[in-house]
Amino acid sequence: MTSSETPVLGLSGAAFGYDGNPVVSGVDLTVSRGEVVAVLGPNGSGKTTLVTGLLGLSEHLGGQVEILGTPLARLTDRTRLGYVPQRHTLGGGVRSTVSEVVATGLLASRPWWRPAGHTDRAAVERALDAVGLADRARFDVATLSGGQQRRVLIARALVAGPEVIVMDEPTAGVDRASQGVLAGVLQRLGRGGTTMLVVTHELAALRGVVDRIVEIDTGHVTFDGTPQAYADHQGEQARSVGRGAA
């Protein structure tokens, strides 16, 4: 058990990368229960490497990383983290209903020999309800729009009841109206107390949803604070560039 004061994520001097080579390093980051944190930064700065490192999908190459009070290397129950991967929709190759896709999010927590029961079906219904797709449960996923498919993937990440959800660009590549719907889904989850770490290039789409911004540039954290402080920081940077050009 973790107490409510135990940070959901606690990183100190953390480094993550590939094949032994760090891409992000020196990351100090503490995320408390219920926080909704946007991770911003230029292309290739290491945002995905950082968040996938928390999921054990990129290599942890240094520093301390604790998830819900447990060192990353000792975290055996991966269902405590939910993950919505980057640029992912559900193509037409696989014929599955929306419910079936969401139910795959329960596979890690259910022994293979136990068929889905009432509790599992109720969890799928709750997750679909949370993303506003309860009425699409029996639809073939391939018939859904890109934005709706993202919501199916969010439901899949939610269904096992994770304590933190990591999302990699959930609003990228969908039209503005769908971005608004997705932002509404994230806002409801955030208000319900779900801790989220959201990599995004589209901060405007998530205005009012995130309560903290972490900026990564060339593998290092270059800002960590509130959206208002970030706006001030950007204004200050723009002014100093202007002064340099004058």
Ligand SMILES: Nc1ncnc2c1ncn2[C@@H]1O[C@H](COP(=O)(O)OP(=O)(O)OP(=O)(O)O)[C@@H](O)[C@H]1O
């Ligand atoms: N699987 C991998 N193996 C080796 N290097 C990788 C791998 N994935 C990413 N990289 C490298 O790590 C660096 C950071 O990539 P990363 O995807 O973390 O950045 P990002 O900030 O998420 O970028 P974007 O905004 O474009 O998604 C890049 O130089 C990239 O080429």
